[in-house]
Amino acid sequence: MDIMNLIGTNNIYTTRLLLRKFTLDDAQSMFDNYCHDEAVCKFMTRNPHRDINDTKEILSNYFTKYNNETYKWAITLLSEPEKGVIGSIDFTKLDIESCTAEVGYCLSKAYWNKGIMTEAFKSIINYFFNELKGLRLEACFELGNDASEKVMIKCGLKKSCRIETNYLPLKNKNVVVQYYYIDKTTFINNTY
Numbered sequence: 001m002d003i004m005n006l007i008g009t010n011n012i013y014t015t016r017l018l019l020r021k022f023t024l025d026d027a028q029s030m031f032d033n034y035c036h037d038e039a040v041c042k043f044m045t046r047n048p049h050r051d052i053n054d055t056k057e058i059l060s061n062y063f064t065k066y067n068n069e070t071y072k073w074a075i076t077l078l079s080e081p082e083k084g085v086i087g088s089i090d091f092t093k094l095d096i097e098s099c100t101a102e103v104g105y106c107l108s109k110a111y112w113n114k115g116i117m118t119e120a121f122k123s124i125i126n127y128f129f130n131e132l133k134g135l136r137l138e139a140c141f142e143l144g145n146d147a148s149e150k151v152m153i154k155c156g157l158k159k160s161c162r163i164e165t166n167y168l169p170l171k172n173k174n175v176v177v178q179y180y181y182i183d184k185t186t187f188i189n190n191t192y
């Protein structure tokens with residue numbers, strides 16, 4: 001049986017980014033940079049935060065509760081650390097038995113189309129296969145979210161036959177999502 005190496009959320013450095021754990025001090029920059037923004041939330045499962053208290057609540061109830069099975073990174077810029085957190089990337093689902101995970105991400109609109117999420121996602125793929133010893137990584141996007149599909153393709157993921165209709169309770173609507181995936185064999189044969 002394959003066993004994952006569950007080392008938790010550690011710092012990851014890329015050319016332009018530091019991916020790190022969230023802290024309670026991140027609420028203001030998260031709210032200002034992306035949590036409040038309708039454009040960022042359009043294709044996400046949650047609604048925009050109304051005020052910073054919404055952000056503080058998810059930070060304390062969810063984002064900062066780390067253990068070795070929690071993988072949530074705050075995306076920060078090495079060149080502009082004062083901007084705080086400009087986005088997030090995480091394993092929304094981790095299945096230790098099958099050594100698989102699902103990835104979710106979002107980024108402040110001010111930084112879209114600069115290759116930032118592609119850079120972040122590639123580093124997470126590396127972490128998943130090289131450090132955690134995972135076997136298969138999946139991600140999905142709502143049909144119409146072309147930028148997200150493009151990120152998946154640029155990161156070497158392949159289109160899966162898995163298409164699902166999901167109910168989003170916070171938005172009270174159904175959405176159709178398309179899955180992409182990358183497995184260990186494809187990862188080994190790719191250059192990251």
Ligand SMILES: CC(C)(COP(=O)(O)OP(=O)(O)OC[C@H]1O[C@@H](n2cnc3c(N)ncnc32)[C@H](O)[C@@H]1OP(=O)(O)O)[C@@H](O)C(=O)NCCC(=O)NCCS
Nearest residue numbers: 040105106107112113114115116117118141146147148150
């Ligand atoms: C999806 C998202 C994370 C992409 O982040 P990003 O840093 O802008 O992504 P990148 O710059 O690495 O790549 C985006 C690619 O999509 C392309 N793109 C952007 N908008 C597009 C559109 N409407 N239609 C087609 N392609 C589009 C860009 O041109 C770029 O491709 P290129 O490098 O070949 O030019 C960002 O748009 C975002 O946070 N969106 C809101 C939250 C969200 O949708 N999260 C994902 C839920 S599945």
